[in-house]
Amino acid sequence: MVAFTKGHGTGNDFIIIADADGELDLSAEQVAVLCDRHFGIGADGVLRVVRSSAIPEGAASLAEEPDAEWFMDYRNADGSIAEMCGNGIRVFVHFLLRSGLAEIEPGSTLPIGTRAGVRDVTRSESGYQVDLGRWRLSGGEPLVKADGLTITRPGIGIDVGNPHVVVALASEVELASLELHRAPELDPAPPAGANVEFVVPGEPLVRDGIGHVRMRVSERGVGETLSCGTGVAATALAVRYWAGEAAPDNWRVEVPGGTLGVRMFPAEDGEHVALSGPAQLVFHGEVDLI
Ligand SMILES: N[C@@H](CCC[C@H](N)C(=O)O)C(=O)O
Numbered sequence: 108m109v110a111f112t113k114g115h116g117t118g119n120d121f122i123i124i125a126d127a128d129g130e131l132d133l134s135a136e137q138v139a140v141l142c143d144r145h146f147g148i149g150a151d152g153v154l155r156v157v158r159s160s161a162i163p164e165g166a167a168s169l170a171e172e173p174d175a176e177w178f179m180d181y182r183n184a185d186g187s188i189a190e191m192c193g194n195g196i197r198v199f200v201h202f203l204l205r206s207g208l209a210e211i212e213p214g215s216t217l218p219i220g221t222r223a224g225v226r227d228v229t230r231s232e233s234g235y236q237v238d239l240g241r242w243r244l245s246g247g248e249p250l251v252k253a254d255g256l257t258i259t260r261p262g263i264g265i266d267v268g269n270p271h272v273v274v275a276l277a278s279e280v281e282l283a284s285l286e287l288h289r290a291p292e293l294d295p296a297p298p299a300g301a302n303v304e305f306v307v308p309g310e311p312l313v314r315d316g317i318g319h320v321r322m323r324v325s326e327r328g329v330g331e332t333l334s335c336g337t338g339v340a341a342t343a344l345a346v347r348y349w350a351g352e353a354a355p356d357n358w359r360v361e362v363p364g365g366t367l368g369v370r371m372f373p374a375e376d377g378e379h380v381a382l383s384g385p386a387q388l389v390f391h392g393e394v395d396l397i
Pocket of ligand 1: 183188190192193302326
């Protein structure tokens with residue numbers, strides 16, 4: 108039997124498994140069964156909590172930041188591996204804190220190893236903020252076809268550690284009529300796939316100096332989720348890019364599971380993007396790994 112904790116960040120839910128010494132060899136099939144909402148516990152992904160020194164990918168994290176003791180081994184619900192998870196990393200740090208594996212006072216920061224590099228997570232009174240690092244336009248404007256959309260629309264590729272394509276829609280009605288049971292089709296398809304966000308600018312777009320948008324997401328390796336943290340950051344970046352010079356650097360992005368904050372700020376190596384929001388642990392249990 109393996110002990111697990113169930114947690115979520117704005118409804119993006121995860122099975123958290125503590126495996127400090129890296130003794131658990133989780134196969135893609137086992138992850139898919141755990142995440143199955145009928146035959147398993149049910150979740151959008153698995154967060155394996157492992158010491159950076161106990162997973163091969165952790166060597167790069169420790170070389171980048173020797174204090175990155177913990178590594179987030181993130182798996183999508185279909186068992187595939189992803190580089191980064193913006194909601195997951197807040198839940199991951201909350202779990203470390205609650206289980207006594209790390210101490211972090213409000214206002215202080217913990218570096219976490221991920222496949223996208225080391226990410227700094229800062230605890231606040233109401234949740235956590237993660238510096239997702241340098242973002243970049245990943246090139247190309249794939250055409251996006253999705254059920255429920257009457258026309259094919261262009262998207263913009265944005266990388267925030269993992270790949271995203273953000274698509275602007277014309278109205279709330281168009282957003283509501285989207286049918287995301289089937290993954291959207293991208294042409295050309297990015298080689299490693301992409302998470303796809305559909306966004307409608309708020310009305311007005313900017314209120315009190317803060318940008319507002321609403322989005323829905325189809326995640327690579329999962330399907331439609333109630334929230335995607337890195338997708339929220341990519342969405343705010345895309346909308347600011349489209350809006351031009353005068354657009355703000357602070358955004359509130361509404362997703363079906365809640366609202367998350369995004370901030371863009373200059374750093375030594377270029378502009379970074381940070382995501383902030385809550386993290387909750389819901390229940391603990393034990394499961395047989397089949
Ligand atoms: N839900 C996550 C993103 C998880 C990984 C994604 N599905 C991918 O394959 O890149 C988030 O909150 O960022």
